[in-house]
Amino acid sequence: MTATPVRVAHVGLGAIGREVVRLELRRTDVELAAVCDIDPDLIGADLGTVLGLDGISGTVDAQIVAGLADAGLDAAVGDLVVTHTTSSSLARCLPELLAAVERGAHVVSSCEELSYPWVQAPEESARLDAAARAAGVAVVGTGVNPGFAMDYLPVVLSGATKRVDAVRVHRVQDAGQRREPLQAKVGAGITTDEFARRVAAGSMGHVGLTESAQAVAAALGWDPADTTETIDPVLAETPTPSAFGTIEPGRVAGIDQVAVVRADGVERVRLHLQMAVGIGPSQDDVWLTGEPDLHLIVPGGLHGDLATAAALVNTVGSIRHAEPGLRVMSELRPPRPAPTR
């Protein structure tokens, strides 16, 4: 049952990235070869200190190319998997992804826009796909959402149906149970005017919902091009405690976001995400309409941050079996954990 551990280099030491590295250090199926970040305050820092762990040796490397060289990448194409957590923006990640791929590393990234980039970023997608194919490696964007709860899970469930006519997912996350940055991200405590201003500026809302909807559509044979997305505030109805103090009634408690894919004018995919302080209970629901209809429930919901770190590390084993190129999760064998040390 024991296989040779997979060598991994990690890039990006934000909150999720540190969680990924902590997990990689514990897992028996991976061997951490290098850890990289671009932050000058982190470069050369003691890894144990950065992670808040005792008994860890090593320092943080300067940037991705140096880190990969340290990892002895040149040994064999596909011998190294880069786990990558630097940005939600594909445009910002692209140079890093290309650097890894061109050196012969598979990449598993938390970049939300990478989870299904073909519609929003066709040129970047084609460029990354070509580079990965040329290098004989695979690249995928994943996490819990996008990457699992609202896309991979409904596609998996569809495997038990003869025909699917429509997919609907409802994910409720009580942001009050989540870390402070998530509460800030969903606008906890701001006014409806400020909410509207941020939506107009494109800085409000969960990144990746459109990508999830398109990933589901494409996996089930529907053209994902016609996708619409809406973002509305969830308002506090009573005084609601949050990481930023009490949210008064009428102020924003979080977001209510919907992405819909229509193909030939027929609604095929509807993903509804509610993340707000005090909105609980958290839960994931998947409904398939078809032959037969199916309903799947995850009471309590899949945990956002924890499951994203898990999904990334669990996909390390899957990406090595993927066909070369830019992949989407539904093209990968199921990620799964391995025993920890």
Place this chain on the structure above:
Amino acid sequence: MTATPVRVAHVGLGAIGREVVRLELRRTDVELAAVCDIDPDLIGADLGTVLGLDGISGTVDAQIVAGLADAGLDAAVGDLVVTHTTSSSLARCLPELLAAVERGAHVVSSCEELSYPWVQAPEESARLDAAARAAGVAVVGTGVNPGFAMDYLPVVLSGATKRVDAVRVHRVQDAGQRREPLQAKVGAGITTDEFARRVAAGSMGHVGLTESAQAVAAALGWDPADTTETIDPVLAETPTPSAFGTIEPGRVAGIDQVAVVRADGVERVRLHLQMAVGIGPSQDDVWLTGEPDLHLIVPGGLHGDLATAAALVNTVGSIRHAEPGLRVMSELRPPRPAPTR
């Protein structure tokens, strides 16, 4: 979104097999090239008559080799997928599986013992694996159970966890909602003595539960060798209507079957299957103990017969992307349906 349909030859025209062929005729992602059975009464019969469908041309072929030749198999290795529904017994299926594989066809079979044959049938497994690798094709055993509800689904769910310590699945199927052969299979209406006699003779119970438990264990890094299975009767408590008349209290209404895998003395996997007339409501529950704990519910449960036919046809697309050899479902990308005609 449209790809070239995959050519398929189907072998075995029992109830599930006919359902598979009916689905293949409707699906846009497959093109049915041949249908085979060994029953002398079926060979040469009009396919539309056998299936109870109008507007279908073609006849039933004599046996697998002839059927494959009809399908023009020699064109290219891996160009044809055989869907196969002849027996639960790997020993009985093996010659058919080898014949298909050796002619360069991928195989998706409903043979329950094929879903994870490595522990119970190591020699047959190694032989089939070697033949498939030599031919450059893949073989897998699947269906809804084994193949999905109690094995693939928990493995998929584990992808959202950092660590799994134990897996527990409880599947309740109200046999009263299922076809007559299923009610007969679970012993509806027989005495407890007769039940015990059939258990002792090895002719009672659901085939594949041990294989499902071992598939889960292996996918999560636990040695599947130490597996135990028990079968007990579910007794009718009140007069219960069935396909065979009323089941009197104290008579058998169905089965209560448990498979457990222990690794290093620790219980890791516990699959509990209850199939009985009047036992409803049907439901599938999956619990993972780990980091974090997770619970997944499919209210109403995944439909046995319907979902098995679906799972087989849906896996046609996945098997073509699998690595050559004898595969288990957790090594395959998620099966999914395609639009129907």
